[in-house]
Every structure is written in C-alpha cells, then in structure tokens.
Amino acid sequence: MKKCFGIDLGGTTVKLGLFEETGAVLEKWEIPTRTEENGKYILEDIGNALLGKMAELGLSKEEIVGAGIGIPGPVMPDGHVAFCVNLGWKNVNPGKVLSEMLGGIPVYGGNDANVAALGEQWQGGGKGHASVAAVTLGTGLGCGIIMNGKIVSGNKGMAGELGHVTVNREETEACNCGNKGCLELYSCATGIVRLAKRHLAASEEASVLRNLETITAKDVVDAAKAGDSLADGVLEESMDWLAQGLMFVSYVVDPEVFVVGGGVSRAGDFLLDKLRRHYDRFMVMAAEKPEIKLATLGNDAGIYGAARLALDL
Amino acid sequence: MKKCFGIDLGGTTVKLGLFEETGAVLEKWEIPTRTEENGKYILEDIGNALLGKMAELGLSKEEIVGAGIGIPGPVMPDGHVAFCVNLGWKNVNPGKVLSEMLGGIPVYGGNDANVAALGEQWQGGGKGHASVAAVTLGTGLGCGIIMNGKIVSGNKGMAGELGHVTVNREETEACNCGNKGCLELYSCATGIVRLAKRHLAASEEASVLRNLETITAKDVVDAAKAGDSLADGVLEESMDWLAQGLMFVSYVVDPEVFVVGGGVSRAGDFLLDKLRRHYDRFMVMAAEKPEIKLATLGNDAGIYGAARLALDL
Numbered sequence: 135m136k137k138c139f140g141i142d143l144g145g146t147t148v149k150l151g152l153f154e155e156t157g158a159v160l161e162k163w164e165i166p167t168r169t170e171e172n173g174k175y176i177l178e179d180i181g182n183a184l185l186g187k188m189a190e191l192g193l194s195k196e197e198i199v200g201a202g203i204g205i206p207g208p209v210m211p212d213g214h215v216a217f218c219v220n221l222g223w224k225n226v227n228p229g230k231v232l233s234e235m236l237g238g239i240p241v242y243g244g245n246d247a248n249v250a251a252l253g254e255q256w257q258g259g260g261k262g263h264a265s266v267a268a269v270t271l272g273t274g275l276g277c278g279i280i281m282n283g284k285i286v287s288g289n290k291g292m293a294g295e296l297g298h299v300t301v302n303r304e305e306t307e308a309c310n311c312g313n314k315g316c317l318e319l320y321s322c323a324t325g326i327v328r329l330a331k332r333h334l335a336a337s338e339e340a341s342v343l344r345n346l347e348t349i350t351a352k353d354v355v356d357a358a359k360a361g362d363s364l365a366d367g368v369l370e371e372s373m374d375w376l377a378q379g380l381m382f383v384s385y386v387v388d389p390e391v392f393v394v395g396g397g398v399s400r401a402g403d404f405l406l407d408k409l410r411r412h413y414d415r416f417m418v419m420a421a422e423k424p425e426i427k428l429a430t431l432g433n434d435a436g437i438y439g440a441a442r443l444a445l446d447l
Numbered sequence: 448m449k450k451c452f453g454i455d456l457g458g459t460t461v462k463l464g465l466f467e468e469t470g471a472v473l474e475k476w477e478i479p480t481r482t483e484e485n486g487k488y489i490l491e492d493i494g495n496a497l498l499g500k501m502a503e504l505g506l507s508k509e510e511i512v513g514a515g516i517g518i519p520g521p522v523m524p525d526g527h528v529a530f531c532v533n534l535g536w537k538n539v540n541p542g543k544v545l546s547e548m549l550g551g552i553p554v555y556g557g558n559d560a561n562v563a564a565l566g567e568q569w570q571g572g573g574k575g576h577a578s579v580a581a582v583t584l585g586t587g588l589g590c591g592i593i594m595n596g597k598i599v600s601g602n603k604g605m606a607g608e609l610g611h612v613t614v615n616r617e618e619t620e621a622c623n624c625g626n627k628g629c630l631e632l633y634s635c636a637t638g639i640v641r642l643a644k645r646h647l648a649a650s651e652e653a654s655v656l657r658n659l660e661t662i663t664a665k666d667v668v669d670a671a672k673a674g675d676s677l678a679d680g681v682l683e684e685s686m687d688w689l690a691q692g693l694m695f696v697s698y699v700v701d702p703e704v705f706v707v708g709g710g711v712s713r714a715g716d717f718l719l720d721k722l723r724r725h726y727d728r729f730m731v732m733a734a735e736k737p738e739i740k741l742a743t744l745g746n747d748a749g750i751y752g753a754a755r756l757a758l759d760l
Contacts, residue, residue, distance in 0.1 A: 265602060288697075295732065386700060388600070
C-alpha cells in the first residue's frame with residue numbers, strides 16, 4: 135500500500151506524519167521551526183526530516199505517493215506563498231522546493247486552517263461526510279469549508295473567514311480587522327473572556343468569576359458547569375452569536391455537518407448543546423438540519439489534512 | 448457541432464431554447480404550463496415540444512448532446528422532485544421521464560434559481576468567471592452559488608438561501624419563514640416597499656412618495672434617481688443590508704464575482720453603486736474584492752443555465 139507524508143508547519147514546531155492511503159498514521163514526530171534568517175532553513179529541515187524517515191524505514195520514493203504541507207498564511211492555488219509573516223517568508227513555493235528535495239515526489243500546499251478542516255473531514259469528526267464546515271474556537275475563530283472532499287479556498291483565499299462576518303451592528307468595540315461586530319469578538323477564547331468582563335461590569339450578580347484576578351475561557355466554562363449563572367449567560371451569548379455564523383454557512387453552502395474544534399471545544403457537549411439550541415432557533419426554515427459535532431483529531435488535524443492533500447482519492 | 452436544449456419550467460409558462468455547445472442560442476420559444484390534474488401533462492407537453500422542434504429542424508437525437516430543466520422547487524442530486532407546490536407534482540423525476548420520451552437523450556434537472564445562476568455564470572454577467580454568486584432581486588431575494596462552473600446545491604438544497612440569513616436582530620416584523628430580521632425583509636422589491644413605508648412613517652420629510660396611493664420598488668428607484676432624498680435613503684438602507692449578505696457569501700466561499708439580477712436590478716448602476724460602496728465598507732479585511740456586476744440575460748438566464756446543465760464542458 136502506498137504511503138504519504140503530512141506536514142503541519144507552525145511558527146515554533148513542525149509536526150510531521152507518515153500515513154497509509156487509508157488514513158492510518160504510521161509515524162508521528164516533530165522538529166523545531168527555525169525562523170531565523172527569514173525562515174530560510176525551514177524547508178531544508180523538513181526535507182531532511184522526510185528523507186531521514188524514508189532512509190530509516192527503508193522507503194523508496196516510489197512508495198510515497200506524495201506529501202502535503204499546511205502553511206500558516208495564504209496559499210495560492212498553485213502553491214505559491216506571497217508572504218508568511220510568522221515564518222518570515224516572501225515569495226516561496228514550499229511544495230515546489232520540497233518536491234525537488236524529495237526527488238520529484240509531488241508536494242501540495244494549503245492554508246493551515248483549511249488543511250486542518252480537511253483532516254477533520256477525512257478522518258475526524260466529519261468522517262463519512264463529503265461536505266463539512268470545520269470551526270476552530272481557539273484564541274481566535276477559524277473556519278475551513280470542505281465540499282465534495284475538497285478545500286474551498288475561494289478566489290482570494292478569503293473563504294472560511296467566518297471570524298470576520300458582521301453579526302452585531304450595535305457593537306461599539308472594534309475588532310483587529312478594523313470592523314465592528316465581527317463574530318470573533320464573541321465566539322472564541324478571547325471573545326468569551328471579553329463577554330465575561332462585559333457581563334460582570336453590567337450587573338451586580340454574584341459570580342465566582344468576580345474572585346479571579348485574570349479570567350480565562352476555561353474559567354468561564356468551569357464556572358458555568360459548576361452552576362454559576364453569570365458564567366452560563368456568557369456562554370449562552372457566545373454560542374448564540376456563533377449559531378448565527380453557522381446559519382450563514384448553512385444558507386450559503388449547506389454543509390452535511392459542522393465540526394467544532396479548538397481549545398474552547400474541550401468544554402464538550404455542555405457547550406455544543408447551547409450552540410445546537412441557538413442554531414435550531416435560527417434555522418426555522420430547514421426541515422433537516424446538519425449535525426453539529428465535536429472535532430476528534432485535536433492538534434493532529436493538520437498532519438491528517440496535509441496527508442490527505444497528497445492523495446487523489 | 449452538437450446541440451442541447453434548455454428548459455425553464457415556470458408556473459404559467461415553459462421557456463424552451465435550442466443551443467449550440469458554445470452557448471449560442473439557435474431557437475427560443477414558449478409553451479403554456481398546464482398545471483391541471485397535478486401537472487400530469489407538463490412533461491408530455493415539453494417532450495412533444497422538443498420532439499416537434501427536432502422534426503421541424505431535421506435534427507436526429509445523435510445531434511443533441513442532452514437537455515437540462517430548471518424546476519421551481521427543490522431537486523435532489525439524482526433529479527428526483529419530492530414535491531413542487533406550484534406545479535402540483537409529487538415524487539417525479541422529470542429528467543428521467545423526459546429522457547425516456549426523447550429516446551434516451553440525457554436530461555438533467557436542477558432548481559430554477561440555481562439553474563438561472565449557472566446561466567449567468569456561463570453566458571451572462573459572470574461569463575469568464577468559474578465561481579459566481581448570482582443574486583436575484585425580485586419579489587423576494589434569491590441566490591445561486593456556482594463554484595468551478597458547477598451549481599452548489601448543498602446537502603439539503605439550502606445553499607444560496609441568502610434571503611433568510613438574519614442580518615438584523617433588532618427587527619420586530621416577522622418574515623414569511625417565521626424568523627425576524629431576514630435579509631429578504633430589506634433587499635428585494637417587497638423589502639424596498641416595506642422600507643419606504645417605514646421611512647415615510649418615521650419622519651415628516653417631504654417626498655414624492657407621499658403622493659402615491661400605492662408604492663412600488665420602481666417608484667422608489669425613480670424618485671431616488673430624480674433626487675428625492677427620502678427615497679434615496681430607502682435604497683441606501685436596502686443596499687446596506689444586502690452588502691452585509693454579500694459579505695457573508697464572501698467570507699464563506701469567496702466568489703470571483705457577484706452578479707445581481709431580477710426586476711429591481713433594472714435600476715442599474717445607480718443602485719449597484721450604493722451596494723458596492725456598502726460592500727467595500729464591510730470588506731475592510733480584503734485586499735482585493737470581487738466585482739459586483741449586473742446580470743445580462745434577464746428572463747433567459749433559466750434556459751441558458753438549463754442548457755449548460757446538459758453540457759459536460
């Protein structure tokens with residue numbers, strides 16, 4: 135059976151995986167990301183890591199059907215990366231460079247959020263579904279759209295920028311993007327903390343959150359789970375806005391399933407049940423609604439999706 | 448050169464067209480839609496019309512590469528129509544029935560709004576672009592999404608239901624769908640009339656609209672073009688909400704171009720310039736934004752798109 139490599143290139147670590155075509159992971163390891171001198175050593179390090187692994191396991195290049203790499207920035211359809219702030223790159227085609235190092239094994243590049251979504255669609259929470267919208271609730275809000283098993287990048291790579299849809303025109307605080315009322319202001323770790331501070335300031339209601347010097351999204355989730363009513367109200371509001379965002383996705387591409395991952399999703403069904411309830415409220419028109427499921431691959435979604443990029447299933 | 452038929456099945460009229468594979472229309476005609484007895488004669492009438500045209504022009508079935516038909520209701524990927532209220536149909540596969548009548552010529556079915564969007568992408572305002580979002584501002588607001596030259600129907604046919612995305616949570620009036628604050632409440636002929644009445648009631652501002660017994664969307668456009676400030680404000684608000692809807696489409700699938708059609712779009716660039724200005728305001732993040740263009744095929748978009756369905760370009 136043929137094999138492929140999945141590469142998830144992050145700002146501090148490169149995650150690497152060797153996969154069977156079926157999606158079974160054979161090896162998984164990491165190397166540091168050397169960002170010095172505008173990241174000029176990164177691809178060399180990755181190429182050597184892959185060649186080393188092939189030598190170690192006695193794999194010929196004929197046995198490797200290809201490799202995929204997730205990049206933390208915009209990637210053009212031909213794999214060209216005009217710039218990547220986190221890595222210091224300008225005008226690199228990482229797939230082309232790696233392919234040359236690997237003796238012609240094809241290497242495909244994609245944006246890391248989209249690639250992670252592809253991983254969840256292939257082997258994670260969206261397994262068995264051809265069209266999946268994967269939402270990542272981390273420090274910010276990310277989203278990747280997979281249709282018929284392929285990443286939807288959009289014409290200028292803006293597809294899945296769900297964090298910046300305007301949901302609340304009444305909002306007075308500005309988002310990093312310059313707009314006001316973006317979904318990311320409410321529905322991610324930072325957004326939950328922001329909402330918590332706002333709810334605390336807006337009332338005198340007792341809450342364990344008042345005793346904390348700094349508040350994290352996990353504090354809010356833990357308090358809500360323990361019955362803290364103010365914390366619960368914060369999560370309700372956060373999921374209400376997110377549900378509106380999922381509605382937009384449904385009424386534009388109507389995916390089979392939503393998969394929710396990222397640090398905040400560790401709150402599990404306690405949080406997702408709120409999201410499902412608000413989503414159902416918005417989707418009055420829909421006879422059958424897509425399921426909202428938890429992501430299952432965690433930090434490995436990127437290497438899975440990158441490996442999937444290399445396969446023409 | 449091979450030819451194909453495009454059929455646009457409406458509640459009162461069936462529009463038919465014979466096309467070259469290149470998109471050139473050779474013949475265009477109409478027959479009435481006989482909805483009596485739950486529409487049982489409709490497909491027979493269409494089949495006979497096509498067979499008649501082939502006989503008239505001396506075309507053999509080998510010269511016809513296929514036909515497409517746009518249906519005013521939901522169509523499953525296999526062409527099955529579970530119900531179609533306007534026609535009285537239940538559990539019909541119109542493509543299959545027509546194909547049998549036509550001696551095996553393949554016939555493909557699709558939802559009429561999506562098929563019209565495909566027509567605009569193929570030979571209309573979106574010509575030359577592989578991914579197009581076509582918005583129709585008629586009595587209601589319709590939308591069809593075309594990606595890589597193919598219709599995006601979505602899992603349950605809800606893709607492109609842009610009229611029912613919630614844009615305004617502060618709205619107190621309900622939409623037909625049961626929700627409040629749907630885009631369709633503001634951005635279509637009915638929505639413009641509704642906004643006009645609201646603006647008239649909310650101020651004492653002089654306006655020619657005050658002299659009218661009944662107000663149409665065209666009245667509002669004409670008044671605004673003639674310098675009526677209240678009417679202009681109505682169109683500004685209408686296009687402001689629509690711009691927010693286009694933003695959702697951009698941040699979900701990022702099309703190359705938007706094409707705006709339907710009766711309201713006859714207002715032309717006077718209206719579209721307002722839309723473009725509001726859209727640009729929302730899309731602060733985007734370095735390059737998709738163009739917003741006028742549809743060009745008018746009522747023929749359906750037969751063009753249906754003909755395109757029949758071609759595997």
